[in-house]
Each structure stands twice: as C-alpha cells, then as structure tokens.
Amino acid sequence: MKRIDNFNAGPSALPLSVLERVREELVDYQGTGMSVMEMSHRSAAYEAIHDAAEAKLRRLLNVPDDFRVLFLQGGASLQFAMLPMNFLGPDETALYVLTGVWSEKAAQEAVRFGHVVVDDQAKAEGYTDVPTQVMRPADVDLRYVHVTSNNTIYGTQWRELPVTDSPLVIDMSSDILSRPVDWTNVGVAYAGAQKNLGPSGVTVVFVRDSFLARANGDVPTMLGYPTHVKQRSLYNTPPTFAIYIMGLVLDWIEEQGGVEGIAARNREKAGLLYRVIDEYPDFYLGHAKERARSDVNVTFRLRDDELSARFLAEATKRDFVGVKGHRSVGGCRVSLYNAVSVESATRFATFMEDFVRAHR
Template sequence: MKRVDNFNPGPAALPLPVLERIQAELPNYKDTGMSVMELSHRSPEYEAIHQDAEDRLRRLLGVPANYRVLFLQGGASLQFAMLPMNFLTRDERAHYVLTGSWSEKAADEARRYGEVSVDDWAKAEGYRDIPETIDFGGEDGLRYVHITSNNTIYGTQWRTLPKLSVPLVADMSSDILSRPIDVADFAMIYAGAQKNIGPSGVTVVVIREDFLASANADVPTMLSYGTHVKASSLYNTPPTFAVYVMACVLEWLEENGGVAGAEARNREKADLLYGVIDKYPDLYLGHAYKRARSDMNVTFRLRDDSVTKAFLQEAAGREFVGVKGYRTVGGVRVSLYNAVPVEAAHRFAEFMEDFARRNG
C-alpha cells in the first residue's frame, strides 16, 4: 500500500492505525450490520460514540466540570460569525488580536454585530511575530478578547497563552491538543477538527457555563450555542462519521502518551526542520521570528524564487505532499500536526540538508 509523507495544512494527516481501524469497521460497526455512516444519530450505538468522543476530549484537554463541549458543523469560519452573534451587540465591544489571515476574517465578521477594536501590531511586522502582551483598552463595554493560538499561513504561534481578567476566546483550530493548555483561562475555545484531532466536518466548541449564560437571546435557533447545549449537540443530525473518526483519533492520542506525548513529538519534529533552517541561513529564510515559531507549521522561503521553485519540484518528486506555501504568501510551508510521524520530519529534514549541500 502506497503512503506518502503528508504535510498538508488541512485536511491533514490522520494516524495510520486509525485509518486501518476505520477500514475494518466500515461495513459493519460492532455487529450492527451497518456502517457508522448508516447509524441513526438517535440510536444507542451512535450516542455511545458521541459520548465517548466527548469524554476523551474532556480528559485530554482537562476540561473543567463547568464547561460544556459541543460538536458542531461549519468549521471555524462559521464560528467567526456565530461567536459575535451570541456575545456582541451594537453597544458592546470585542477586541481582536490580529496575528494572521484567519484572525482578520474573524474580526471582519464581528464588525457586523458590534464594535471591534484590534491589536494589529503583528500585522505591521508582516505577521512574523506574536505580541508579548494584550492591551484591550479597558473593560468598559468589553464582551470578550479573541486570539488565534496558531497561525497556519505565517507559521507563528502563541508560545505562552495569555491570562486575562476579561473573557478570552481562542480559535485553536490548528494546534488544539498539540500541547497542554489550561482551559480555565478561556471563556470559550473553538477548533475545526481537520488539522489535529480528526477529519473535516466537525468543529469542537468548549464553552464556560457562566459565559454561555450571558449569550444574546435573539439569535437564530441553529446559530445559538444554547440550542446545541440543551440538545447535547444533537439538535439536528450531527456529522456522525466525522465524530466517530475523531473519537478514534482521540483514543489513539490517549494510547500514545496523551497531550504531553504529542507535545514532545511535535517539538522534536519542529526542531528538526528549524535546525536545518538555522544551519543554512543564506539559503533558508524562515518567516517567523524565533520566539514566535510554530511547532505546527514551519514556514520559509529560499534565497530566490527560482531556487524555491526547484526545491518544491524536488520535494514533489520525493513524494512530500502539501509543502507549497499559502497562495498569498508563497515559499514553503511544512505542517507537522499530531498525526505526522516523527520519521516523516526526519526524512524532510534530510532532504533539506541534501538540497542545501547541492545548492548552498
């Protein structure tokens, strides 16, 4: 069976043991005579899958009892709008820290519903850095502060997540469960699953009960967090197969050292690539400043466009998939999410070394 080194930024690599398990269970899940894709979302078999996914996520994240966990649809992009619809009015303000394209999109959606202030310090730097502190301009009329914990396009990451006196909301789509965090520091966390914890189609929301209690009442039914909390994410048909795959991934993660194990592997993978970038600074030009480097997305250019093109062509020839930089940035981006094996990072680092010796 052919398998390539998959560095796609999302949808991203899934663990091979999980894929093999899904393959085995696909036509007949636990002797039901049906595939998971055929199960009713009201059936006891699916409800058990759903509960298992929530229980495992709670354990891995360390979710306190006063938080609710939701499995929704629409990706993080829907959360960009759903969040302010529920928690912002024309007389209130939300503060957005801009650290990349996705935080810009989130702020743009919030402007439809209320006042938005922004910290665009990182934008002025070309999104190469992360601010050390957040100045949200006082608490008067402030409903929440929003950050994006990891920035896939630019390869930057909050190495130390902020602690604030006001509700803090984080889009963790690209680094959830890649390292330990303190959920209690956040009023809400949301994340599309398709990078680190599952396939596309399911979005995780973790929300504190007192923050939820302050939500706006005049929100369309399907876009109200309260609707989904009351129905335990089963108000309408959920993305049942995606939740099942996510549950399998979470089980795999628990069996392989949990979040601490993932963090160690992710740091090892990132250090391999950054080590080559730092060894050949005249050839590999890293985008992110060292203090803001992401363990999830390693971004760099080569010394000129023709060399970058040659590098990408050779990478494709060696069956490294998904390493071309985002269309608005260019260069190279290597995504090292939880399911990317350490061995794949070793192979890519060896390729970088070989290319440098021949082109340095």
Template sequence: MHRIDNFNAGPAALPLPVLEQIQREITDYNYTGMSVFELSHRSDTYESIQAKTEARLRELLSIPDGYRVLFLQGGASLQFAMIPMNFLGRDQTAAYVLTGVWSEKAVKEAQQFGAVRCDEQAKAGGYRTIPAHLDVGLLEGAAYAHITSNNTIYGTQWSSFPKVNVPLIADMSSDILSRPIPVQDFSLIYAGAQKNLGPAGLTVVIVREELLAKANQHVPTMLDYNVHAKNNSMYNTPPTFSVYVMGLVLEWIAEQGGVTAIERQNAAKAASIYSVIDEHPEFYVGHAEVAARSAMNLTFRLRDEALEKKFLAEAKAKVFVGVKGHRSVGGCRVSLYNAVPAAAAHRFAEFMQAFARQHQ
C-alpha cells in the same frame, strides 16, 4: 500499502492505526450490521460513540466542570460569525488580536454585529511575531477578547496565552491537542477538526456555562449555542462519522501517552527542520521570529526565487505533499500535525540538508 509524507495544512494526515480501524469497521460497526455512516444519530449506539468521544476529550484536555462540549458543523469560519452573534451586542465592543489571515476574517464577521478594537502589533511587523503583551485600553470594557492560538499561513504560535480580565475566546483549529492548554483560562475554545482532531466536517466548541448564560437572545436557531447545548449537539443530525473518527483519534492520542507526550513528539519533529533552517541562514529564510515559531506549521523561503521553484519541484518529485506555501504568501510550508510521523519530518529535514549542500 503505499503511504506518502503528507504535510498538507488541512485536511491533514490521520494516524494510520485509525485509518486501519475505520477500514475494519466501515461496513459493520460493533456487530450492528451497519456502518457508522448508516447509524441513526438517535440510536443508543451512536449516542455511546459521542459520549465516549466527549469523555476522552475532557480527559485529554483536563476540561474542568462548568464547561459544555459541542459538536457542530460549518468549520471555524462559521464560528467567526456565531461568536459575535451570541456574545456581542450592538452597543458593545470586542477585542481581537490580529496575528494572521484567520484572525482578520474573524474581525470582519464580528464587525457586522458590534464594534471591534484590534491589536495590530503583529500585523505591523508582517505577521512574523506574537504580541508580548496586550494594551490595557484594548481590553477595557470589552465583551470578550479573541485570539488565534496558531497561525497556519504565517507559521506563528502563542507560546503562552495572555491573561485578561474579560472572557477569553480562542480559535485553536490548528494546534488543539498538540500541547496541554489551560482550558480554565478560556471562556470559549473552538476548533475545526481537520488538523489534529479528525476529518473535515466537524467543529468542536468548548464553552463555559457562565458565558452561555449571558448569550444574546433572538439568535437564529441553528446559530444559537444554547440550542445546541440543550440538545446535546443533536438539535439536527450531527456529523456522525466525523465524531466517530475523532473518537478514534483521541484514543490514539491517549495511547501515545496523552497530550504531554504528543507535545514532546511535536517539538522534536519541528526541531529537526528548524535546525536545518538555522544551520543554513544564507539559504533558508524562516518567516516567523524564533520566539514565535509554530510547532505545527513551519514556514520559510529560499533566498533565490528560481531556486525556491526548483526546491518545490524536487520536493514534489520525492512525494513530499503539501510543501508549497499558502497562495496568499507563497514560499514553503511544512505542516507537522500530531499524526505526521517523526520519520516524515526527518526525511524532509534530510532533503533540505542535501538540497542546501548541493546548491551552495
């Protein structure tokens, strides 16, 4: 079997044991004589898959009572519109904290449904940091506050979350299940699956029932959270195979020791690469300020543009995949999601060390 070091930002690496189990079950799931691809979403077999997946997610994240878990489609990008469509009135204002491209996109959608106030502290600094605090005026009278917990393009991450007196909503697409989170502090959490949860095509929403009760009326059926909640995420055909794979990924996380153990692993992986950047500050230039560094997406540049091109070419030749930075900012990016093995991070750190010594 040939496996490479996959540092793609998403779709991202999946655990090898999960892929192997999918391979074993692909033509005959649990002696049904059918693939999960072929199962009716109304069958007892599929309903059991979805129920087990939800139960394991609730266990791993310690989701309290009073929250619904929804399995939707359309990615986080659709959530950018669904959230204000359901929870922002034309005469209301929402507060958004800008920390990168995806929060900017979320603001653009929200502005179509109501007024938006933005915290632009991070934007003013080139998206190198996370706000230490939020202005009280930003939150005053807001229908909700929205943050992006991890920023894949700029490589910044909230180390702790703001305490607010309005419903707090978070896009956690790129770091959900990478560390424990205080779910009870949020009214809604959403995440595209293709980073840490499973394959592309599935979006998970964790929403407080109290917020659902206050949702706007006259929302198009497929964009109405309450419709999906009342129909157990099966108003229409859910992304059945993606839910199945997510269930396997959650079982794998549990086998690693749960989210706390995963957090330790992720911290060690990130430290192996950040330590090289810090050891060679005259050679590698990290984008994020140290206090705001992401454990998921590590972004940096080389001080010389020609050398950076050579670095990326050599990384590609050594089959380190996905190292080139996002097209909007350039540079380099190494994504270390849960399923990226520690050995892969160490190999890349060794490559960085060797390259720096060779060219100094």
C-alpha cells in the same frame, strides 16, 4: 500500499492505525450490521460513540466541569460569525488580536454584531511575531478578547495564552490537542477538526457556563449555542462519521502518552526542521521570529524564487506533499500536525540538507 509524507495544512494526515480501524469497521460497525455512516444519530450505538468522544476530549484536555463541549458543523469560519452573534451586542465591544489571516477574518465578521477594536501589533510586523502583551483600549469594558492560538499561514504560535482581565475566546483550530491548555480565563474555545482532531466536517466548541449564561436571546435557533447545549449537539443530525473517526484519533492520542506525549513529539519534529533553517541561513529564511515559531506549521523561503521552485519540484518527486506555502504569502510550509510522524519530519529535514549540498 503506498503512503506518502503528508504535510498538508488541512485536511491533513491521519494516523495509519486509525484509517485501518475505519476500514475494518466500515461495512459492519461492531456487529451492528451497518456502517456508522448509516446509523441513526438517535440510536444507542451512535450515542455511545458521541458520548465517548466527548469524554475523551474532556479527559485529554483536562476540560473543567463548568464547560459544555459541542460538536458542530461549518468549520471555524462559521464560528467567526456565530460567536459574536451569540455573545456581542450592538452596544458591546470585543478586542480582536490580529496575528494572521484567520484572525482578520474573525474580526471582519464580528463588526456585523457589535463594536470591534483590534490589536494590530503583529500585523505591523508582517505577522512574523505574536504580541508580548495584548494592547487593549483604556476605559473600555470588553465583552471578550479573541485570539488565534496558532497561525497556519505565517507559522507563528502563542507559547502561552495572553493574560487579560476579560474572558478569552480562542480559535484553536490548528493546534488543539498538540499541547496542554490553560483554561483559567477562557470563555470559549473552538477548533475545526481537520488538522489535529480528525477529518473535516466537525467543529469542536468549548463554552464556559458563566459565559453561556450571557448569550444573546434573539438568535436563529440553529445558530444559538444554547440550542446545541440543551440537545447535547444532537438537535439535528451531527457529522456522525467525522465524530466517530475523531473518537478513534483521540484513542490514538491517549496511546501516544496523551497531550503531553504529543507535545513532546511535536517539539521534536519542529526542532528537526528549525535546526536546518538555522544552520543554513544563506539558503533558508524562516518567516517567524524564533520566540514565536510554531511547533505545527514551519514556514520558510529559499534565497530566491527560482531556487524555491526547484525545491518544491524536488520535494514533490520525493513524495513530500503539501509543502508549498499559502497562496497569499508564497514560500514553503511544512505542517507537522499530530499524526505526522517523527520519521516523516526526519526525512524532510534530511531532504533539506541534501538540497543545500546539491545546489550550493
């Protein structure tokens, strides 16, 4: 069996032990005589999977009791619209902190439902940093402040969530379960699963009861958070197989020492690559400022385009997959999500050093 070093930005690597467990249970899940893919979502066997996945998420992330946990579909991109549809009225204002492409897209959807103001400090600096302090308009009552905790394309990350006097709404798609979460001022958090939680197909949403109580009433049934809260995410058929695999990934995270253990691993992995970038500044130019460097997406360029093309070609020959930067910015991006091993990161850091020696 051949396994490559998978640095794709999403869908991304899954733990090998999880894939092997899925293979073992694919045809006959725990003596039921059928695959999870074949089960009714109303069956006792599936509901046990569903409820266990929620319980594991709550335990791993220390989710407060006054939050509801939802398993939805449509990815974070649907949340860009669903969230303001539910929580922003035509006479209300929300602040969107722009730190990359995905926060821009979220803001573009929100303007359909209410007033939007933006903090574009990071955009003015080419998305190389995140703000040290959120800039909010004076004398404006904000319904919420939206931030993207990690920016996959630019490789920047909030080291700590910003402090605001309005509820935070957080897109955690690319760093959920990669580090602990401070829930103090969070109204809603959401994340597509395909980077740290499991396969594509399920989106996790955490919504605080007090925030949910102010949800707009005139919303299509399937797009209303209260619908899914009331029905425990079983209003219609959920992405059952993706939720099942997510549950196995959560088991694996617990085996790695929980979120704290995973966070330490992620810092170690990122540090291996950033050390090489800093050691060879004549070869590698990191995109993010040091204080805003992401632990899960390391972005950089080489000193010229020709050398970058050669670097990417040689990386492919060595079975490193997903290293090419996003088409909007170019360069290189190495995504070090939870399931990427320290050994994979070490191999890539060694490759970076070898490339310098071979092309000086």
